[in-house]
Amino acid sequence: MKVQIYVAAHxxxxxxQDSTYRPIFVGAALNGVTPHHYQPxxxxxxISASNPNFNELTAMYWIWKNCHADIxxxxxxxxxxxxxxxxxxxxxxxxxxxxxLLEQYDVIVxxxxxxxxxxxxxxxxxxxxxxxxxVMRTVIHxxxxxxxxxxxxxxxxxxxxxxxxxxxxxxxFDAYAEWVFDILFEVRNRxxxxxxxxxxxxxxxxxxxxxxxxxxxHQHLSYVEVPVMYMEKQQxxxxxxxxxxxxxxxxxxKRTHF
Numbered sequence: 001m002k003v004q005i006y007v008a009a010h011x012x013x014x015x016x017q018d019s020t021y022r023p024i025f026v027g028a029a030l031n032g033v034t035p036h037h038y039q040p041x042x043x044x045x046x047i048s049a050s051n052p053n054f055n056e057l058t059a060m061y062w063i064w065k066n067c068h069a070d071i072x073x074x075x076x077x078x079x080x081x082x083x084x085x086x087x088x089x090x091x092x093x094x095x096x097x098x099x100x101l102l103e104q105y106d107v108i109v110x111x112x113x114x115x116x117x118x119x120x121x122x123x124x125x126x127x128x129x130x131x132x133x134x135v136m137r138t139v140i141h142x143x144x145x146x147x148x149x150x151x152x153x154x155x156x157x158x159x160x161x162x163x164x165x166x167x168x169x170x171x172x173f174d175a176y177a178e179w180v181f182d183i184l185f186e187v188r189n190r191x192x193x194x195x196x197x198x199x200x201x202x203x204x205x206x207x208x209x210x211x212x213x214x215x216x217x218h219q220h221l222s223y224v225e226v227p228v229m230y231m232e233k234q235q236x237x238x239x240x241x242x243x244x245x246x247x248x249x250x251x252x253x254k255r256t257h258f
Contacts, residue, residue, distance in 0.1 A: 003095045004069035005167060006039065008056035009077035014231070016080075020095040023077070024059045027051030053193065055205030056164050057184070064177035071098060072174075073108070073167030078231045081110055081165060085229035092229060098167055106221035108167040109212070110228045112159040120210060121155035132191055132203050133210075139186045140214075144179070150218040154210065161216075162209045163228070172221075180211050 006024040012035040015023045028040035029048035041058045042048035045065035051058045084091030115123045141148050184204045
C-alpha cells in the first residue's frame, strides 16, 4: 500500500527523513527555485500561482490532481500529526501507525482546537473579514444544500479540527478536495479581495479550515484525533490575549491587520 504524506512549506526547513513524508514547495510558480528534494506545486494540474490566497491548499490541490497514492495526507512544515509530539520529528506518525489507524477509522485529524468563549463563527469574524464566510454559507446553500445544516451546526459550536491537516484513503481525500474547491472557487467568484491586506488575502485558506468537519459530519465518517507536534515554540499567553482582544475589542484587534 502506497502511503504519501506531503509537508507544505514555502521555504527550506528541517524535514522528516521518513520517505512516507515528502515536502511540497507551495507557491512554486511565484517563488523561484524549488529547494532540492521538494515537490514543486506548479507542475501538472495546479493552482500554484494562487498560493497568496489559498495558502497550503495549493498543496492539497496538487495532491488531489497529481498524487495517486492509496493513502494521502497533508501536514505543514511547522506542525505535524504525531503520536509522540515531545519527540519532535521522531514522534510523527509512521507509515505503520497510519495504516493501523485507517484500518479502524476513516480519517486521521488533529485534536480539536477549542475556543470556549466563542463559536466558530464569532471567532472567525472577530479575526477576519465577515463577508467571505457569509458568502461561503450562501454558496453551500446554492450548490450543496444538503450540507447546509451541518455547516450551520458547526458555526454554532466552539471547537473544530483546524489547520487543514488530515490523512485519509486516497479516494476520500480526492472526494473531499473536489468538494472543497468547488465551494472555494465559487466564493472567489462572488467576492472582491482586491483591497485586502496580505494577511486577509489568504482568505480561502482560512475559510477551508471550517469545511473539514462539515464534510466529515455530513458523510458520517469516523475519525481519530492525534496530537499536533509543533516544530517551534507556541506563544500561548499571546494567543490567549489576542483571542480575548478579538472577542471584546474586535475593531481594535482588526486594525492591527492594516
